[in-house]
Amino acid sequence: MPTTDGGGTVWLTGLPSAGKTTIAHALAGRLRGEDHRVEVLDGDEIREFLSAGLGFSREDRHTNVQRIGFVAELLASHGVKVLVPVIAPYADSRDAVRERHRREGTVYLEVHVATPVEVCSERDVKGLYAKQAAGEIAGLTGVDDPYEEPESPDLRIESQRQTEQESAAALYALLVERGLA
Numbered sequence: 746m747p748t749t750d751g752g753g754t755v756w757l758t759g760l761p762s763a764g765k766t767t768i769a770h771a772l773a774g775r776l777r778g779e780d781h782r783v784e785v786l787d788g789d790e791i792r793e794f795l796s797a798g799l800g801f802s803r804e805d806r807h808t809n810v811q812r813i814g815f816v817a818e819l820l821a822s823h824g825v826k827v828l829v830p831v832i833a834p835y836a837d838s839r840d841a842v843r844e845r846h847r848r849e850g851t852v853y854l855e856v857h858v859a860t861p862v863e864v865c866s867e868r869d870v871k872g873l874y875a876k877q878a879a880g881e882i883a884g885l886t887g888v889d890d891p892y893e894e895p896e897s898p899d900l901r902i903e904s905q906r907q908t909e910q911e912s913a914a915a916l917y918a919l920l921v922e923r924g925l926a
Contacts, residue, residue: 751781751782751824751825751826751925752782752820752821752822752823752824752825752826752827752851752852753821753826753827753851753852753853753854753920753923753925754814754817754818754821754827754829754842754846754851754852754853754854755769755772755826755827755828755829755854755856755916755920756817756829756831756833756839756842756853756854756855756856757769757828757829757830757831757856757858758831758832758833758834758839758855758856758857758858758895758898759832759857759858759859759860760832760860760862760865760886760887760892761832761865761870761871761873761874761885761886761887762860762865762866762868762869762870762871762873762874763858763859763860763865763904764858764860764868764902764904764909764912765830765831765832765858766785766787766788766830767904767909768830768858768902768904768909768912768913768916769785769787769828769829769830770785771909771910771912771913772828772913772916772917772920773785773828775913775917776826776917776920776926779926781826781926782824782825782826783825783826783827783828784820784825784826784827784828785827785828785829785830786813786816786817786827786828786829786830786831787830787831788813788830788831788832791809791812791813791816791831792809795812795813795816796808796809796812796813801884801890803835806833806834806835806838807835807837807838807841810831810833810835810838810839810841810842811838811841811842813829813831813833813842814841814842814845814846815845817829817842818842818845818846818849818851818853821846821851821852821853822849822850822851826920826925826926832886832892834886834887834890834891834892834893835891835893836893836895836896839855839895843855852923852925854899854900854919854920854923855895855898855899856898856899856900856901856902856916856919857894857895857898857900857901857902858902858904858912859894859901859902859903859904860903860904860905861905862887862888864904864905865887866888873885874888877889899919899923900915900916900919902915902916
């Protein structure tokens with residue numbers, strides 16, 4: 746049974762522009778306001794600083810997810826609540842991160858931000874869907890590259906049906922239920 750000495754990893758997976766990072770930062774603000782130790786491991790920042798040089802092949806994506814999972818588990822095992830808004834499109838990669846946490850006795854929660862691709866493409870926060878439609882990029886997760894939805898996440902958030910604050914509140918309720926908040 747994982748310990749709940751304050752630390753744990755909350756992995757928010759979903760398509761690009763699903764709302765993962767927005768929800769993570771909203772929750773992080775609330776947790777910091779309650780004096781919790783919190784880190785957000787944003788996928789874009791990790792790619793720039795920890796996984797520079799990796800592409801978007803299946804193998805490179807797996808390597809990226811494993812690196813993030815290692816850092817998340819390390820921080821979580823030292824009492825930090827680690828929020829990880831990262832696409833992580835492949836189930837086997839996420840399962841390997843979950844297994845690492847299980848072996849180390851560290852709490853791991855998987856949250857699926859289950860926003861439909863049509864809604865994500867309308868939001869298009871980084872312009873990726875427009876670039877893909879214009880033929881400027883290929884391999885966009887959920888469009889012309891696979892995304893394997895979690896079969897049984899700890900929480901499923903449909904961000905298109907609720908506000909950012911409601912999504913963060915649902916995630917906070919999960920943390921309370923699991924003894925992390």
